[in-house]
Amino acid sequence: xxxxxxxxxxxxxxxxxxxxxxxxxxxxxxxxxxxxxxxxxxxxxxxxxxxxxxxxxxxxxxxxxxxxxxxxxxxxxxxxxxxxxxxxxxxxxxxxxxxxxxxxxxxxxxxxxxxxxxxxxxxxxxxxxxxxxxxxxxxxxxxxxxxxxxxxxxxxxxxxxxxxxxxxxxxxxxxxxxxxxxxxxxxxxxxxxxxxxxxxxxxxxxxxxxxxxxxxxxxxxxxxxxxxxxxxxxxxxxxxxxxxxxxxxxxxxxxxxxxxxxxxxxxxxxxxxxxxxxxxxxxxxxxxxxxxxxxxxxxxxxxxxxxxxxxxxxxxxxxxxxxxxxxxxxxxxxxxxxxxxxxxxxxxxxxxxxxxxxxxxxxxxxxxxxxxxxxxxxxxxxxxxxxxxxxxx
Amino acid sequence: xxxxxxxxxxxxxxxxxxxxxxxxxxxxxxxxxxxxxxxxxxxxxxxxxxxxxxxxxxxxxxxxxxxxxxxxxxxxxxxxxxxxxxxxxxxxxxxxxxxxxxxxxxxxxxxxxxxxxxxxxxxxxxxxxxxxxxxxxxxxxxxxxxxxxxxxxxxxxxxxxxxxxxxxxxxxxxxxxxxxxxxxxxxxxxxxxxxxxxxxxxxxxxxxxxxxxxxxxxxxxxxxxxxxxxxxxxxxxxxxxxxxxxxxxxxxxxxxxxxxxxxxxxxxxxxxxxxxxxxxxxxxxxxxxxxxxxxxxxxxxxxxxxxxxxxxxxxxxxxxxxxxxxxxxxxxxxxxxxxxxxxxxxxxxxxxxxxxxxxxxxxxxxxxxxx
Numbered sequence: 153x154x155x156x157x158x159x160x161x162x163x164x165x166x167x168x169x170x171x172x173x174x175x176x177x178x179x180x181x182x183x184x185x186x187x188x189x190x191x192x193x194x195x196x197x198x199x200x201x202x203x204x205x206x207x208x209x210x211x212x213x214x215x216x217x218x219x220x221x222x223x224x225x226x227x228x229x230x231x232x233x234x235x236x237x238x239x240x241x242x243x244x245x246x247x248x249x250x251x252x253x254x255x256x257x258x259x260x261x262x263x264x265x266x267x268x269x270x271x272x273x274x275x276x277x278x279x280x281x282x283x284x285x286x287x288x289x290x291x292x293x294x295x296x297x298x299x300x301x302x303x304x305x306x307x308x309x310x311x312x313x314x315x316x317x318x319x320x321x322x323x324x325x326x327x328x329x330x331x332x333x334x335x336x337x338x339x340x341x342x343x344x345x346x347x348x349x350x351x352x353x354x355x356x357x358x359x360x361x362x363x364x365x366x367x368x369x370x371x372x373x374x375x376x377x378x379x380x381x382x383x384x385x386x387x388x389x390x391x392x393x394x395x396x397x398x399x400x401x402x403x404x405x406x407x408x409x410x411x412x413x414x415x416x417x418x419x420x421x422x423x424x425x426x427x428x429x430x431x432x433x434x435x436x437x438x439x440x441x442x443x444x445x446x447x448x449x450x451x452x453x454x455x456x457x458x459x460x461x462x463x464x465x466x467x468x469x470x471x472x473x474x475x476x477x478x479x480x481x482x483x484x485x486x487x488x489x490x491x492x493x494x495x496x497x498x499x500x501x502x503x504x505x506x507x508x509x510x511x512x513x514x515x516x517x518x519x520x521x522x523x524x525x526x527x528x529x530x531x532x533x534x535x536x537x538x539x540x541x542x543x544x545x
Numbered sequence: 546x547x548x549x550x551x552x553x554x555x556x557x558x559x560x561x562x563x564x565x566x567x568x569x570x571x572x573x574x575x576x577x578x579x580x581x582x583x584x585x586x587x588x589x590x591x592x593x594x595x596x597x598x599x600x601x602x603x604x605x606x607x608x609x610x611x612x613x614x615x616x617x618x619x620x621x622x623x624x625x626x627x628x629x630x631x632x633x634x635x636x637x638x639x640x641x642x643x644x645x646x647x648x649x650x651x652x653x654x655x656x657x658x659x660x661x662x663x664x665x666x667x668x669x670x671x672x673x674x675x676x677x678x679x680x681x682x683x684x685x686x687x688x689x690x691x692x693x694x695x696x697x698x699x700x701x702x703x704x705x706x707x708x709x710x711x712x713x714x715x716x717x718x719x720x721x722x723x724x725x726x727x728x729x730x731x732x733x734x735x736x737x738x739x740x741x742x743x744x745x746x747x748x749x750x751x752x753x754x755x756x757x758x759x760x761x762x763x764x765x766x767x768x769x770x771x772x773x774x775x776x777x778x779x780x781x782x783x784x785x786x787x788x789x790x791x792x793x794x795x796x797x798x799x800x801x802x803x804x805x806x807x808x809x810x811x812x813x814x815x816x817x818x819x820x821x822x823x824x825x826x827x828x829x830x831x832x833x834x835x836x837x838x839x840x841x842x843x844x845x846x847x848x849x850x851x852x853x854x855x856x857x858x859x860x861x862x863x864x865x866x867x868x869x870x871x872x873x874x875x876x877x878x879x880x881x882x883x884x885x886x887x888x889x890x891x892x893x894x895x896x897x898x899x900x901x902x903x904x905x906x907x908x909x910x911x912x913x914x915x916x
Contacts, residue, residue: 285605
């Protein structure tokens with residue numbers, strides 16, 4: 153029997169580096185068969201700025217302003233890992249108050265990152281409006297950052313042994329107000345997005361990653377937790393004082409884009425609760441309270457002891473990274489952000505290897521989009537949550 | 546039969562002034578065409594302004610506010626900018642098709658307005674096949690989109706053009722089926738007859754009450770034909786940059802842009818003519834005139850009813866436009882396979898069922914369903 157040949161030539165289409173939904177400068181070389189994706193090859197490196205090499209001839213305090221340019225949407229985490237690595241190597245103690253301030257900043261930063269992710273993810277599927285709503289809340293977080301650190305995005309706030317400055321007068325109240333305001337707003341997003349039938353049909357069962365697969369690909373963060381693995385470095389590594397807070401790891405068993413959406417939305421709620429707890433439990437409480445206690449009880453009182461400082465000791469500009477090597481990691485909003493640090497008793501680190509979560513998570517993309525439609529590339533890429541600043545570094 | 550007949554009045558005035566009736570008709574002829582082009586253009590420009598203002602309101606922004614009061618001059622600024630902007634066709638594009646594409650889209654949309662009535666005699670030509678004409682002419686537009694997509698020598702454009710063609714074909718059929726059920730009830734394809742048949746009891750005689758299924762099908766299919774979210778796949782920004790428009794700027798882009806908004810107005814007009822009683826008010830105005838003891842041929846009464854009619858059809862049209870704009874800024878986009886599934890596996894069978902139901906009801910209840 154003669155069959156009419158209808159198969160067309162495959163089309164190779166170049167998406168990026170300046171495509172509207174490539175989250176910066178990711179480039180995908182996509183092979184299409186009609187609307188179906190046959191193959192997809194990511195091309196990286198358009199935002200490579202030699203972050204690791206730059207670290208090798210900067211002291212830690214000199215390098216700190218650079219690190220917020222890795223993941224510029226979760227800036228506190230990059231600073232945290234940059235000070236945690238030499239801190240752990242040199243055994244620098246961190247006062248409890250400083251640790252609490254750090255946790256507050258980290259969790260606020262996590263909320264800000266997830267908020268922006270929510271906006272871009274839904275915009276990738278075609279709904280533009282939530283993008284404006286998430287910016288409303290994100291601006292408030294950035295106002296809080298601005299009040300505490302002087303900068304909205306590139307704070308340069310963390311220091312070896314603590315943070316650069318104590319929380320300003322009235323900040324704790326403002327932060328508490330924000331938390332109480334924010335929780336109903338998360339409900340609002342859920343009302344707008346979660347049960348929208350078009351949204352559900354676009355993301356349900358899409359880009360599914362199994363449990364084993366997720367582990368084998370080295371995924372981390374919401375990508376891993378969305379695949380049914382209860383793995384959170386805040387629980388696993390017990391860093392800062394996360395053990396003193398009452399919270400749960402948020403996870404889901406779906407493994408698809410919807411599961412990742414749920415994990416991130418729930419993490420926003422959980423982080424808000426953690427911030428509220430931190431604000432209550434912080435040694436010394438708000439700055440105005442701490443100052444009043446200090447004035448009343450005098451300079452020799454317990455209020456001037458180590459626990460109530462925002463930094464253990466002002467870091468010297470010639471702080472030497474001791475000899476030795478180790479790997480330090482934190483749970484960033486995108487996943488495991490780590491630094492492999494080799495010091496040789498010099499002011500400069502000998503090697504500063506960054507393990508960015510986005511880079512590792514992005515590896516799985518070609519497998520996920522193969523056999524899907526063009527529109528699914530954007531939905532899956534959105535659910536991976538990449539920031540090209542940290543992927544390329 | 547009431548209503549103003551402007552053509553007859555003008556011709557009478559001119560022949561009274563000494564012209565031959567042929568010359569008088571020749572003077573009349575270009576007037577409605579110019580009028581309709583102006584009215585449709587203004588209608589489309591109002592749509593662009595509404596789009597900006599409504600999207601701004603939905604997104605907690607202000608929108609344009611400095612260009613004129615409430616920014617109403619922003620469409621004028623848009624047009625001025627697009628008209629004086631240099632067109633830059635891509636190096637290896639097909640120059641003829643590249644220019645022809647937007648022209649075909651624009652012309653086909655504007656031609657459809659020939660049969661769209663604003664009142665009993667307020668339309669350019671009352672041809673007997675009115676609705677058929679609209680459906681036939683508006684299905685030329687996808688050819689223009691395909692041309693533009695093909696001629697741009699850009700892969701995104703090509704994909705967008707192909708999507709536009711696939712989408713139009715799938716949604717033209719449910720659209721035609723829904724309109725066919727109306728034609729069956731009205732015993733006519735003429736837009737005038739379809740509206741007149743909804744005139745008797747005001748709101749109660751509008752077709753939306755007799756054709757609720759058809760109304761839903763028609764609105765969904767009309768949205769898809771206009772390429773508005775959730776069905777804006779041919780120009781999906783996140784996927785295809787701008788689809789078939791990617792390589793267009795200046796005047797050619799203005800044709801696409803104006804054409805798409807004119808198409809939205811057209812869809813609103815069709816919805817109001819087919820389902821919402823056209824220029825009829827929610828209460829029967831003729832009976833009000835009878836009760837007040839005004840003869841239907843009184844000049845001032847005719848002018849008032851004509852004005853009310855135009856206001857009514859514009860309000861209905863812009864209510865549809867408002868809904869479409871609000872929908873665009875509230876929902877995500879469907880995927881291409883879901884779009885085609887909806888068209889072929891849901892709307893088409895429902896449309897056929899609706900047609901069958903209408904035919905059955907017409908036989909069973911001829912007094913209600915236009916026997």
